[in-house]
Amino acid sequence: MSRRLLVTGSGGFVGGHVVAAVRAAAGVRLRLLVRALPPAADPPPAQGPPLPGGVPVEYVRADLTDPGSLRGVCDGVDAVVHCAAQVGGDPRQLRRVNDLGTAALVEEARRAGVERFVHLSTAAVHGRGPFSGVRPGQAPIAPGSDTSRTRAAAERHVLAAGGTVLRPHLVYGAGDRWVAPGVLTLLRALGGRPQGRLGRQSMIDAASLGDVLLAAALAPAGGAGRAGRVHFVNHPDPVPGEHLLAAVAEAHGLLPESLPGLPADIARARLRDHPLARHHFELLAADHWFTDDTVWTELGCDPGAGFAERFRRHAGPYRGPRPVPDPSAGPAHVALETTTSLRTPSSGP
Numbered sequence: 001m002s003r004r005l006l007v008t009g010s011g012g013f014v015g016g017h018v019v020a021a022v023r024a025a026a027g028v029r030l031r032l033l034v035r036a037l038p039p040a041a042d043p044p045p046a047q048g049p050p051l052p053g054g055v056p057v058e059y060v061r062a063d064l065t066d067p068g069s070l071r072g073v074c075d076g077v078d079a080v081v082h083c084a085a086q087v088g089g090d091p092r093q094l095r096r097v098n099d100l101g102t103a104a105l106v107e108e109a110r111r112a113g114v115e116r117f118v119h120l121s122t123a124a125v126h127g128r129g130p131f132s133g134v135r136p137g138q139a140p141i142a143p144g145s146d147t148s149r150t151r152a153a154a155e156r157h158v159l160a161a162g163g164t165v166l167r168p169h170l171v172y173g174a175g176d177r178w179v180a181p182g183v184l185t186l187l188r189a190l191g192g193r194p195q196g197r198l199g200r201q202s203m204i205d206a207a208s209l210g211d212v213l214l215a216a217a218l219a220p221a222g223g224a225g226r227a228g229r230v231h232f233v234n235h236p237d238p239v240p241g242e243h244l245l246a247a248v249a250e251a252h253g254l255l256p257e258s259l260p261g262l263p264a265d266i267a268r269a270r271l272r273d274h275p276l277a278r279h280h281f282e283l284l285a286a287d288h289w290f291t292d293d294t295v296w297t298e299l300g301c302d303p304g305a306g307f308a309e310r311f312r313r314h315a316g317p318y319r320g321p322r323p324v325p326d327p328s329a330g331p332a333h334v335a336l337e338t339t340t341s342l343r344t345p346s347s348g349p
Helices: 013-023 091-112 146-160 179-190 206-219 239-251 262-270 275-285 295-297 309-315
Strands: 003-008 028-034 044-053 053-060 079-082 116-120 131-134 164-167 171-172 204-205 230-231 289-290
Touching: 003 013, 003 206, 013 028, 013 206, 053 295, 079 091, 079 131, 091 116, 091 146, 116 146, 146 164, 164 206, 171 179, 171 206, 179 239, 179 262, 179 275, 204 206, 206 295, 230 295, 239 275, 239 309, 262 275
Parallel strands: 003 028, 003 079, 028 053, 079 116, 116 164, 131 289, 164 230, 171 204
Antiparallel strands: 044 053
16 A cells, blocks of 8 residues: 655655665655646646656645644545755744744644644754764754754754654755765865864764655654654764765865865864855864764664765766855754755766
8 A cells, every 4th residue: 555655845855865766666656845836737637747767746836834734634644744944034034934844734633533743853952062982862952053943943843743843964965955065165166175183073974864755754653753762863884974074075086185284273264254164164173973873773774875975876966066054053963945846866886
């Protein structure tokens, strides 16, 4: 028997990878919540052409900032994967989308009798750190930006309703506009490479994150995703910051021997007038290592190859110019899209 899955944020970074994961899954029907129907979708009922692999797609038009528009979007749905969020911008709009919008969607899911609600959040709700080997429940919620504060509020609504919250730290891969582009901005502003060890960073490939979100939505009762669970979802092996810098430098042709080493004090002095680059430097300078093996064991997912191997697969796309969000937003894992298209990123091996 097929299961029907409602995905929000399917036109964003991680949401697109959830859709790609569904393409490889059997017995899943997709309903995509969008603010504007794509041209390929017919008038109501908004049935789009199936995804490659024959996955049926249904569109429902709604807006998280308009609770009335959400009425009925969860009817007949078995699980919700909520990836839509606003990152940066007007604090009032952030609250309307991330906080109140999530509350309204949770309430609609409850009214419709949805079995499982999975919410994509961020480890940024814990603030800047350092964090070394932190497990769920061991660090306080201490967001440092309006984006993170409203996303922490969204978590509370989900957990109060018995939903599942997944918190990645740094997400990279096809569609990344924050991690690698930000490190590139840092390297170019420095004109060199910081000397010595940097902090260990929890990271996950976006395709793997999409797989985990789908697995949590489809998991049987009693496993990962049971009432009120929070999981960090990152590859088990943290990535030393200097390895991340070296990988980005190599992807962009900035060979290690061409980048002189810079003591930390000189690096900070060079970044005094570069707030975006300085933000990334301070992020990488400290440990942000969150650990949670249960998300892999309970869901039966394989974290796969580590950062060094996976990042090389994305080197080509990363060489193109990409905008980088405002640093005050924190790591940008998802964005609230204006439209959703049928184009989905490759889920990778």
